[in-house]
Each structure stands twice: as C-alpha cells, then as structure tokens.
Amino acid sequence: xxxxxxxxxxxxxxxxxxxxxxxxxxxxxxxxxxxxxxxxxxxxxxxxxxxxxxxxxxxxxxxxxxxxxxxxxxxxxxxxxxxxxxxxxxxxxxxxxxxxxxxxxxxxxxxxxxxxxxxxxxxxxxxxxxxxxxxxxxxxxxxxxxxxxxxxxxxxxxxxxxxxxxxxxxxxxxxxxxxxxxxxxxxxxxxxxxxxxxxxxxxxxxxxxxxxxxxxxxxxxxxxxxxxxxxxxxxxxxxxxxxxxxxxxxxxxxxxxxxxxxxxxxxxxxxxxxxxxxxxxxxxxxxxxxxxxxxxxxxx
Amino acid sequence: xxxxxxxxxxxxxxxxxxxxxxxxxxxxxxxxxxxxxxxxxxxxxxxxxxxxxxxxxxxxxxxxxxxxxxxxxxxxxxxxxxxxxxxxxxxxxxxxxxxxxxxxxxxxxxxxxxxxxxxxxxxxxxxxxxxxxxxxxxxxxxxxxxxxxxxxxxxxxxxxxxxxxxxxxxxxxxxxxxxxxxxxxxxxxxxxxxxxxxxxxxxxxxxxxxxxxxxxxxxxxxxxxxxxxxxxxxxxxxxxxxxxxxxxxxxxxxxxxxxxxxxxxxxxxxxxxxxxxxxxxxxxxxxxxxxxxxxxxxxxxxxxxxxxxxxxxxxxxxxxxxxxxxxxxxxxxxxxxxxxxxxxxxxxxxxxxxxxxxxxxxxxxxxxxxxxxxxxxxxxxx
Numbered sequence: 141x142x143x144x145x146x147x148x149x150x151x152x153x154x155x156x157x158x159x160x161x162x163x164x165x166x167x168x169x170x171x172x173x174x175x176x177x178x179x180x181x182x183x184x185x186x187x188x189x190x191x192x193x194x195x196x197x198x199x200x201x202x203x204x205x206x207x208x209x210x211x212x213x214x215x216x217x218x219x220x221x222x223x224x225x226x227x228x229x230x231x232x233x234x235x236x237x238x239x240x241x242x243x244x245x246x247x248x249x250x251x252x253x254x255x256x257x258x259x260x261x262x263x264x265x266x267x268x269x270x271x272x273x274x275x276x277x278x279x280x281x282x283x284x285x286x287x288x289x290x291x292x293x294x295x296x297x298x299x300x301x302x303x304x305x306x307x308x309x310x311x312x313x314x315x316x317x318x319x320x321x322x323x324x325x326x327x328x329x330x331x332x333x334x335x336x337x338x339x340x341x342x343x344x345x346x347x348x349x350x351x352x353x354x355x356x357x358x359x360x361x362x363x364x365x366x367x368x369x370x371x372x373x374x375x376x377x378x379x380x381x382x383x384x385x386x387x388x389x390x391x392x393x394x395x396x397x398x399x400x401x402x403x404x405x406x407x408x409x410x411x412x413x414x415x416x417x418x419x420x421x422x423x424x425x426x427x428x429x430x431x432x433x434x435x436x437x438x439x440x
Numbered sequence: 441x442x443x444x445x446x447x448x449x450x451x452x453x454x455x456x457x458x459x460x461x462x463x464x465x466x467x468x469x470x471x472x473x474x475x476x477x478x479x480x481x482x483x484x485x486x487x488x489x490x491x492x493x494x495x496x497x498x499x500x501x502x503x504x505x506x507x508x509x510x511x512x513x514x515x516x517x518x519x520x521x522x523x524x525x526x527x528x529x530x531x532x533x534x535x536x537x538x539x540x541x542x543x544x545x546x547x548x549x550x551x552x553x554x555x556x557x558x559x560x561x562x563x564x565x566x567x568x569x570x571x572x573x574x575x576x577x578x579x580x581x582x583x584x585x586x587x588x589x590x591x592x593x594x595x596x597x598x599x600x601x602x603x604x605x606x607x608x609x610x611x612x613x614x615x616x617x618x619x620x621x622x623x624x625x626x627x628x629x630x631x632x633x634x635x636x637x638x639x640x641x642x643x644x645x646x647x648x649x650x651x652x653x654x655x656x657x658x659x660x661x662x663x664x665x666x667x668x669x670x671x672x673x674x675x676x677x678x679x680x681x682x683x684x685x686x687x688x689x690x691x692x693x694x695x696x697x698x699x700x701x702x703x704x705x706x707x708x709x710x711x712x713x714x715x716x717x718x719x720x721x722x723x724x725x726x727x728x729x730x731x732x733x734x735x736x737x738x739x740x741x742x743x744x745x746x747x748x749x750x751x752x753x754x755x756x757x758x759x760x761x762x763x764x765x766x767x768x769x770x771x772x773x774x775x776x777x778x779x780x781x782x783x784x785x786x787x788x789x790x791x792x793x794x795x796x797x798x799x800x801x802x803x804x805x806x807x808x809x810x811x812x813x814x815x816x817x818x819x820x821x822x
Contacts, residue, residue: 173623183463190462222459231803238810241569245763248756249802256796261463372630372752379627410642417631421616424628428620 143283145405146398151289151358153397154296158351159374160381160389161303162224162344168320168384169340171240175247176227178371179254180220180345184352185362186258187216189267196270216353217346224345225338233334251368259364266363269356292354299350300390303343307386316340320384376420382433391431395419449480535673543669547741549781550676551734556761556777557687557770558730563759564768565691566723567703568618571755572629575636576606576728578750580735582640582647585745588657595659595740599733606732607725614724618717633752640747652746659740672741679737683730688770690726699723700768764805766812775813 159181166174195201195208231250235243277286307313318326319336327333355370356362377396381388396416403415423431457473464472535543555577562570580602587593587601617628640647647653659666659675666672690696698719701709710716739745757780765776783801787794805813 167623171623173626187462219459219462226455226459231807234807235810239767241563241759241763241767242806242810245760246803246806248760249799249804249806251799252795253799253803256793256799258463260792260796261460261465261468372634375627376631379624383623411638414635414638417635420631421628424620424624425616428624 141405143281145401147283147285147289149398149401150394151292151397152401153394154293155351155355155358155393156370156374156377156396157390157393158296158299158347159370160377160393161300161386162348163375164378164381164383164386164389165316165340165344167378168386169316169323169337170232170236170243172232172243173247173375174232174344175244175371176231176250176254177344177348178367178369178374179251179258180224180227180367181348181352181355181370181374182362182364182367183223183254183258184216184220184345184349185356185366186262186267186352186364187219187349188212188353188356189269189362191215192270213350213353217349220345220349220352221342224341224348227345228338228341233337251371255364255367262364264364266361269360269362288358292358295350295354299347303347303386306343312336312339373416376416380420380423380430382430385430385432388430388432395431445484446481449484450477453477453480531677532674535670540669543673545781545785547669547672547676549778550673550680551738551741552758552761552777552781553680553774554676554683554730554734554737555758556765556773557683558727558734559758560727560762560768560770560773561687561690561699561730562723562727563762564773565696565703566699566720568720568723569623569626570629570724570727571626571752571759572613572631572633572636573727573731573758574750574752574755575633576610576731577735577738577754578636578640578747579606579609580732581739581745581749582653582735583732584736584739585653585656586646588739589653589655592657595657595736598736598740602732602736603729604732606728606735610725610728611721614721618720618724630752630755633750633755637747637751640750647747650747652744652748654744656739656743656745658743666740676737676741679733683733684770684774687730691768691770695719695722760802764802764812766814769812769814772812772814779813 159177162177162180163174166172166177191212192201192208195211200208200211227250231246232243235246277284277289279285307316315326315331315336316339318329318331319333323333326336351370355366373396374393377392378389379392380395381390381392383389396419399415399419400412404412407415427433453473453476456476457469460472461469535546538546555573558576559570559573562568562573583602583605584595584598587598588595593601613629613632617625617632620628641650643649666675698709698714701712701714702716702719706716738749761776761780762773763776764779765774766772784794784798787797790797
C-alpha cells in the first residue's frame with residue numbers, strides 16, 4: 141500500500157516537475173509568472189491524441205507502435221515549442237520593459253484565450269486517449285507497477301538529465317544562465333537576449349508538451365480545463381523548490397506529487413490539494429526562498 | 441504598404457494557420473489563415489504613421505476622462521461641486537429608465553468597483569501582489585449567510601461585521617506572509633484562495649459544500665424590504681460612494697503616502713524610519729475590509745452563496761480590473777471594473793466566442809496601453 145502510493149506519487153511528481161521547469165526557467169530570466177504555461181501543457185495533451193489519431197488512420201500504429209508513439213511525442217513537442225515561441229512573441233515581448241503587472245495580465249488573457257480556443261475547436265467534452273499502449277506491468281515486492289508508470293518515470297528523468305546537460309554544458313545553456321544572472325551584462329557581452337528568451341520558452345513548452353502527452357496516456361482522458369489546475373500545481377512546485385532554480389523545480393515537483401498522493405490516501409482525498417498548498421506555505425515561512433533557492437541580496 | 445510588410449503579414453498568417461491546423465482541422469485552418477492575412481493587411485494599411493486613425497490609439501478621449509477624473513478629485517471647489525453634482529444626478533436618475541437586467545449588470549459592476557478599489561489599496565498603493573483577494577470577499581459573504589440563516593442577524597449589523605472579520609483575516613494572513621517579497625507573496629496568496637475554495641466546498645456541516653447556502657435574509661429598513669433590482673442598485677451606489685470617498689481620503693493621507701513610498705522603494709522607505717511591516721499589514725487589512733463589505737452585500741443581493749463565486753479566477757478578474765484601469769488611479773480602477781463587467785455583456789451576442797474575445801481583449805488592451813486606461817503610476821521598468 142505504502143509502496144504503491146509512493147510509486148503513484150513519484151509518477152505524478154515527475155509530471156509536475158516537467159511543467160514546473162518551464163515556469164522556473166521563464167521566471168529565472170523574465171521574473172514573469174507565465175500563467176499560460178499550463179495551457180501549453182493542455183495543448184500538448186490534445187496534440188498527442190490528435191496525432192495518434194492520424195497515425196492510427198494511416199495504419200501506422202499496428203505495425204510500428206513504438207515508432208508512431210515516438211513520432212507523436214516529437215511532433216507534439218515541436219508544435220508546443222512553436223506555440224510557446226509565438227506566445228512569447230505576441231504577448232510578452234512587447235511588454236518586456238513595462239511595469240511587472242502588465243505582462244502578468246497579458247499572460248492571464250492568453251491563458252483564457254487558449255483555453256477557449258481549444259474548447260471551441262475540440263469541444264468541451266472529455267477526449268479519450270486510445271488504450272492500446274503499454275498495458276500490463278510488473279510486480280515489485282507485491283506492488284503492481286504498470287509499464288506506463290515506468291515509461292513516464294524514465295522519460296521524465298531522461299528529459300531532466302538532458303536539460304541539465306544542455307544548461308550546464310552547452311554554449312546556449314551558458315548564455316541562458318548568464319542572462320538569468322544579469323540580463324544587461326549578458327547583452328553587453330554579446331548574448332542575444334531575444335534568442336535566449338525564445339529558446340527558454342521553446343524548451344519550457346517542449347517539456348510541458350511531453351508531460352501533457354504522458355498524462356493523456358496515463359489517465360486516458362483529456363479536457364480543455366486540465367491546464368489550469370496542473371499549471372497552479374506546477375507553479376507551486378516551482379516555488380516550493382525555489383523559483384528560478386532548475387534542480388529546485390524538479391525536487392519541488394516530486395515533493396508535491398508525493399505529498400498529494402500520500403495525503404490523499406492516508407488523510408483525506410477531498411483535502412489533498414489543501415496539503416499541497418499548506419506544505420508550500422509552511423516551507424515558505426521557514427525558508428522564504430524555497431527549498432533550494434538562494435538568498436539573494438536585496439537590490440538597492 | 442511596402443512589399444516587405446506584405447510578406448511579413450503573409451508569413452505571420454501562414455505561421456498561425458499552421459499552428460492552428462491540428463486543433464482546427466483543415467478547412468477552418470485555411471479560412472483562419474486567409475482572415476489573418478486580410479486583417480493583418482488592413483491593420484498595416486490603417487496604422488500608417490500619417491493616417492489620422494493612429495491618433496485613436498493614443499486615446500485622446502481617455503485623456504479627457506482622466507482630466508475630468510482628476511478635476512473631480514483635485515480641482516477648484518466650486519466647479520468641482522457642480523461636476524460631482526451632475527454626475528450624481530445622472531447616477532440617481534438614469535436607473536429609473538433601465539430594465540431589471542441592466543440594473544443587475546450595473547449592481548454587479550458596483551460590487552466589482554468596491555472590490556477593485558479595495559484591491560487597489562493593496563496592489564496599486566502598497567505594491568503588494570495579492571492573488572487571493574477574493575478570499576476576503578468569501579469571508580464577508582459566508583459570514584452574513586451564516587449569521588442570517590442561523591441567528592437571524594440583520595444585514596446592517598452584518599455589514600460592519602463582515603468588514604471587521606475580513607480585516608482580521610487580512611491581519612492574520614499578513615502577519616504570516618508579508619515577510620515574503622514580490623512573487624512569493626503572490627503564490628502564497630494564490631495558495632490561500634485555493635485553500636479557502638476547497639474548505640468552502642468540503643466543509644459540508646457549515647458551508648453545505650457545493651450546494652451553497654440558500655435563503656439568506658434580504659436587507660430591510662423597518663417594514664421596507666430591499667427586493668427589487670433598483671433597490672439594490674441604489675444601495676450599492678451608496679456603498680460605492682462611501683468606498684470612493686474613503687479610499688480617496690486614505691490615498692492622500694500620511695498612510696497612503698507611506699504605502700506609495702514602500703511601493704516605489706521598500707528599502708528606502710524603511711531607512712526613512714517607516715515601520716514597513718506594520719504598514720503592509722495595514723494595507724492588507726484595509727484592503728480586505730472592502731472585500732468583506734462587498735461580500736456581505738453580495739450575499740444580501742442574491743440571497744444565495746456558493747463556492748463557485750469565490751475562485752482564483754475571480755481574484756484574477758479583480759486584479760485585471762485594477763491593472764487595466766491604471767494602478768493606483770481611482771477613476772482608472774472604476775473604469776477598469778466597469779469595462780470588465782460590461783465587456784462580456786456586450787460580447788453576449790457572440791455566445792461561445794465570448795470568453796475567447798475576452799482573453800484576447802485583455803492581451804490587446806495590455807499591448808496598447810500597458811500603463812492601464814488611465815495610467816496612474818509612473819513607468820517603472822526596474
């Protein structure tokens with residue numbers, strides 16, 4: 141029972157962590173809460189279903205299941221990357237040098253817009269993800285773990301390792317870190333801030349899209365409103381870990397997933413969301429910058 | 441129109457069309473691309489620097505409204521009185537010619553004006569980003585709902601009680617959270633409204649969960665009971681006027697100026713000897729008071745409360761009103777509240793597309809007037 145809940149919690153946490161990464165990276169550079177990020181995740185889930193539907197029509201899923209599944213992931217991720225790029229260009233870039241609340245309201249407007257856009261084009265009823273994939277599982281110490289859970293965990297962890305390598309080992313990753321640290325200095329040293337910000341949005345959206353496709357597979361149902369709740373949870377995870385901190389977002393996501401899953405099964409399932417927010421408030425009271433956040437000196 | 445511009449519009453239209461294609465399906469995506477192209481070309485043609493239409497976007501009419509608003513607040517005494525008197529007469533007489541539906545919309549706008557002015561104290565004056573402001577609204581509404589249905593306490597007694605209870609909660613929340621700066625405060629207040637919403641939904645024995653509380657007593661004076669929409673219109677009008685007066689006096693007081701100092705530079709304010717912690721808690725409490733009062737009125741007007749009215753989304757709408765109107769500017773915030781209540785009504789003809797346009801309008805208004813319709817505070821990119 142406990143092990144089962146731990147596995148569920150970690151699976152859920154991996155998804156939160158992937159979405160939280162997008163929030164935290166954008167925040168690290170722009171100090172903007174990208175409220176529309178949850179909608180990108182939701183669009184990713186829809187695109188997963190749509191592309192899989194197309195491949196099924198073409199008969200690809202019968203002979204080349206894994207290949208078409210990989211294609212679904214890649215296509216959804218690319219599309220969502222394009223969505224994130226466009227979103228930043230239309231709604232945030234013109235507002236970069238205005239007071240902080242203007243881009244926030246613009247983000248809220250975009251979130252409402254994208255939600256209704258999907259509702260109008262795809263309908264307000266739940267969409268079903270065909271249950272042909274990765275059924276079955278293994279039994280570990282008396283606990284059934286589905287292949288899907290293993291797949292979600294492995295994929296998320298590889299994406300996170302990939303992100304860490306990208307941010308820490310590549311030139312562009314270095315540019316992202318430099319921009320997050322000091323935008324003005326970075327631009328003086330010849331880093332194209334516009335490019336860095338676009339790349340950040342694209343990476344965040346790609347991660348959110350992967351999370352979206354995996355959730356669609358895991359729960360089998362998708363609705364246009366899922367982005368809202370997941371967005372709030374993932375943002376909570378990002379703050380819990382220390383916003384702007386990439387490792388913190390991963391840690392925060394897993395902590396949140398575990399708290400929710402354990403709280404729901406041992407305390408009360410109706411109040412499971414309350415536990416998540418209570419943990420957040422308690423952590424912030426004792427560590428105002430989150431679990432892994434650094435204490436920055438106040439700028440005078 | 442240059443060839444390059446045409447090319448750019450074409451490229452943008454195709455890009456958006458390709459983005460929309462999987463979700464929209466083929467024929468719709470094609471139509472969408474074509475319409476984006478046409479609208480884009482029209483836009484480029486109409487906004488050329490030498491055309492008079494460009495001036496519309498610089499909003500001379502808004503400038504006029506701003507001047508009038510300023511004049512009403514700060515102008516010379518005699519003409520100011522005439523202007524205020526005329527505005528008051530319009531507000532009192534017009535509703536006599538309106539139907540009940542319009543009156544209800546205006547009453548709702550009145551509630552949002554109280555809420556937005558209250559939030560303006562917190563966000564606009566003191567510069568604290570509060571995303572959970574509607575929790576105080578919920579406290580007022582549920583307090584009156586419970587007091588009325590269980591103990592039969594009158595509306596008039598509940599009105600100040602609701603304000604006090606909300607203020608007390610504001611102090612409690614402030615003491616816990618105001619050590620956090622900037623967006624950490626935002627997320628904790630966001631968490632708070634989620635908790636409040638969940639508790640209202642699940643604490644069945646007190647709040648009756650998602651069903652809400654029915655049969656809340658209507659306000660009454662002697663044997664006269666407020667029952668028609670027009671009664672409530674006049675009641676909220678009075679509450680609005682009191683709110684406007686109080687918030688206006690407050691913003692020009694010593695405390696108001698101290699809040700603005702904290703908003704502009706907290707460290708500097710602290711080093712000038714201000715007790716910033718106490719001032720921030722005070723801003724939370726005084727902002728919350730108005731939400732509590734608005735909540736009591738809400739419960740009295742609709743005689744029904746349910747958790748659906750007190751969500752994070754509602755908080756976001758009130759915040760949008762404040763930012764859209766112009767942070768810190770009282771006429772601006774009133775205009776913002778009116779705009780965001782009346783805009784969806786105007787869009788009612790579009791039915792399903794209403795919220796789509798509403799979202800797009802929020803983005804568009806921020807892009808064209810990021811400082812808000814009647815921008816109050818100076819531009820701060822820092």
